Amino acid sequence: MMTVQRRRRRPVADINVVPYIDVMLVLLIIFMVTAPLITQGVNVDLPKAAAEPLSEDSKTPLVASVNRDGQYFLNENSNPEAPLSAQELAVQVAAQLQVDPERPVMVNGDGAVSYNQIVQLMVLLQRAGVPSVGLMTDSTGVE
Template sequence: MAMNLPSSRGRGRRAPMADINVTPLVDVMLVLLIIFMVTAPLLTAGVPVNLPDARAKALDQEQKPVEVSLDETGRIFIDKDEIGEDALPVRLAAIAASRAVGQGPQIFLRADRKLDYGRVMRVMGELNRAGLNRVALVTVEGGGDAAQ
């Protein structure tokens, strides 16, 4: 029985290697499998969330932010002045123009938890249309049902 072993004598050529080393391939596949197993549960968006409650800390502010509030009846307030829905775009454009230096003002949006989500999104759309993109949603600190 003769085996085809590479040797140093002869013509100086080595015999072609017919084996494939699959160990690195298996290692890479196992790492990719672990990455997909960890990230797949994070991609689901069906988690029920109670949005008005949060455990976040207060944001550090350089200047006083503008507060836009919606009460439980849907009335809109800028700081403490009541604004009609038809006058809101004009007032927001004035705020954006008066503070056009730098990034623009920080907006705190406070909305009652009983309001329709579409109503809050209409106000956020008006903020975006006016160029006021630094919007923070204000929530109750503690994550409990303290504000009921």
């Protein structure tokens, strides 16, 4: 009689990591695609609590304003009451920042102005080279 000897297989203690590598590559691609979408925006200095006025010894801020008609104004313009086009405003703000890069820039918007117009002004200032923008508020009548 012939006896057949069977060899016993020894258990293998390896972990198959190929599926984990596939999952990690998919997650890497997802994060690479979504990361630029998250970082878009305009830098804004918003008050954490009740807004404090600027100190007396701080530099005079450059104030870009938008009225309810969507016209732009700049306090450092030769005629501050004359409306400016978006390009004129950007050129003048960039010129002022060339002279004094540390000068604060503030946005002053009419209460009737839509949020979209304020954001468009902030994007315009950002493209002109403004590193951060402050928002002006009216504290009269606020307790």
